[in-house]
Amino acid sequence: MKAHIVTLPGDGVGPEVTAAAVAALKTVAARYEHVFTFDEQLIGGAAIDATGESLPAASLAACQSADAVLLGAVGGPKWSDPNASVRPEQGLLALRAALGVYANLRPLQVHPALANLSPLKNEKLKNVDVLFVRELTGGAYFGAKTRSADAATDECKYTVAEVERVVRRAFELARGRRRHLTSVDKANVLETSRLWRSTVQRIAADYPDVKVEHQLVDSMAMLLLTQPSRYDVVVTENLFGDILTDEAAALAGSLGLLPSASMGDGKAGLYEPIHGSAPDIAGQGVANPVGAILSAALLLRHSLGLEAEAIAVEAAVDRVLRHGPHSRDIGGTAGTEAVRDAVLAAIEDHADSTAAFFS
Ligand code: NAD
Ligand code: IPM
Ligand code: MN
Numbered sequence: 001m002k003a004h005i006v007t008l009p010g011d012g013v014g015p016e017v018t019a020a021a022v023a024a025l026k027t028v029a030a031r032y033e034h035v036f037t038f039d040e041q042l043i044g045g046a047a048i049d050a051t052g053e054s055l056p057a058a059s060l061a062a063c064q065s066a067d068a069v070l071l072g073a074v075g076g077p078k079w080s081d082p083n084a085s086v087r088p089e090q091g092l093l094a095l096r097a098a099l100g101v102y103a104n105l106r107p108l109q110v111h112p113a114l115a116n117l118s119p120l121k122n123e124k125l126k127n128v129d130v131l132f133v134r135e136l137t138g139g140a141y142f143g144a145k146t147r148s149a150d151a152a153t154d155e156c157k158y159t160v161a162e163v164e165r166v167v168r169r170a171f172e173l174a175r176g177r178r179r180h181l182t183s184v185d186k187a188n189v190l191e192t193s194r195l196w197r198s199t200v201q202r203i204a205a206d207y208p209d210v211k212v213e214h215q216l217v218d219s220m221a222m223l224l225l226t227q228p229s230r231y232d233v234v235v236t237e238n239l240f241g242d243i244l245t246d247e248a249a250a251l252a253g254s255l256g257l258l259p260s261a262s263m264g265d266g267k268a269g270l271y272e273p274i275h276g277s278a279p280d281i282a283g284q285g286v287a288n289p290v291g292a293i294l295s296a297a298l299l300l301r302h303s304l305g306l307e308a309e310a311i312a313v314e315a316a317v318d319r320v321l322r323h324g325p326h327s328r329d330i331g332g333t334a335g336t337e338a339v340r341d342a343v344l345a346a347i348e349d350h351a352d353s354t355a356a357f358f359s
Pocket of ligand 1: 013017072073074075076077080089092254255256257272273274275276277278279280281286287288289291329
C-alpha cells in the first residue's frame with residue numbers, strides 16, 4: 001500500500017527517537033512491499049526558534065493531509081520560562097485539537113525481562129495488561145486561562161458530548177479485551193467529574209457485557225501500584241490520564257518504553273511515545289527509542305490497517321527487550337542507534353521466518 005506519513009521530531013530526544021521509529025517504518029516498507037513517503041515538519045521549540053510559532057500553519061496543513069502523524073516530543077529548558085508568551089507545548093495541544101484526536105490510547109504491559117527494573121515486587125507485575133484511554137482534547141488543558149500579577153485560573157470544562165465519545169470508544173475497546181472498564185474521576189469534589197460519572201453510568205446500559213467500576217483518582221494512583229493486574233481498560237479525563245500513565249510507566253521499568261496512539265473520528269491519527277523531550281539526556285544518543293518504535297507499530301495497526309506489520313515490529317521489540325541490547329534507562333549500556341539497529345535486524349528476521357512459514 002501507499003501511505004504518506006508526516007513526522008514531527010520536535011525537541012530534545014524527540015529527533016533521536018523519531019529517527020529510530022522512521023527507520024523501523026522504512027524497514028517494514030521494504031520488507032512488506034509498501035511505499036511510505038515521509039515529510040518532516042516543525043513543531044515545538046524547534047518551530048519557535050525557526051518561525052516564532054509553536055505550530056506553524058505549514059506543519060498543521062501537512063498533518064491534516066497525511067495518512068498518519070508521528071511525533072517525538074516537544075519542550076525543554078530553553079523555552080520553559082514561566083513568563084514566556086509562546087510555549088512548545090501549546091503547539092502540541094493545538095495539533096491534538098486541530099486533528100480532533102480526542103482518544104489517547106496508552107497501553108501498558110510489563111515485559112518479563114524487565115520486571116526486576118520496576119520498583120514493585122515481581123509477583124505484582126504478572127499479567128499486567130492495561131489499556132489507558134485518556135481524553136485528550138478537553139478539560140483543564142483547553143479551558144479558558146487567566147493570569148494577573150497575583151492570581152491565575154485554568155477553567156476545567158467538559159461537555160456531555162466530549163465525555164460520551166471517549167467513553168464509548170473505551171467501552172468498544174473493552175469489548176475486544178477482557179470486558180472490564182474502570183472509569184477514573186474525582187466525583188466527590190469536581191462537578192466535571194460528576195458529569196463524567198453520570199455519563200459513564202448512562203452509556204453502560206448499552207454495554208451490559210462490560211463490567212464497569214468507578215474509582216476516585218487519588219485511590220486509583222495507589223491501586224495502580226498495589227493491584228496493577230486488576231485493570232483492563234481505564235478511561236479518564238485529560239489531566240488525570242497524563243499523570244496516571246507516567247506512574248504506570250514506572251511499572252514497565254522506564255518512561256522510554258511506552259507508546260501512544262491518539263485518534264478521533266477523522267483520518268489522521270497522531271502517534272507519539274508518552275515521554276517528553278528528556279532534556280537531561282538529550283543530544284547524548286542514549287535515549288530509549290522503544291516507546292517511539294512501538295508508537296510506529298500502533299500507526300501501522302490503527303492508521304494503515306497493517307496488522308501483520310505491526311506485529312512484526314512488536315515482535316522485534318520483544319526480542320530486543322528479551323535478549324538486548326538495552327539502553328541505559330533499562331539497565332544496559334547501548335545507545336539509541338544500537339537499539340534501533342537490533343530492532344531493524346529483528347524485523348528482518350521476523351519477516352524472513354513468516355515468509356518461510358507461508359512458502
Ligand atoms: P520527560 O519525559 O522528558 O523526562 C522524565 C525522565 O524520564 C527524565 O529523567 C528522562 O531522561 C527520562 N526519559 C524520558 N524519555 C526517555 C527515553 N526515551 N529514554 C530514556 N529516558 C527517558 O519529562 P520532563 O522532564 O518532566 O519534561 C521535559 C520536557 O518534555 C518538558 O518541556 C515537557 O513539557 C515536555 N514533555 C513533552 C511531551 C510530549 O511532547 N509529548 C511529553 C511529556 C513531557
Ligand atoms: C504528554 C505530555 C503533554 C501532555 C504535554 C507536553 C503537553 O505530558 O503527552 O503526556 O500533558 O499531554
Ligand atoms: Mn505527560
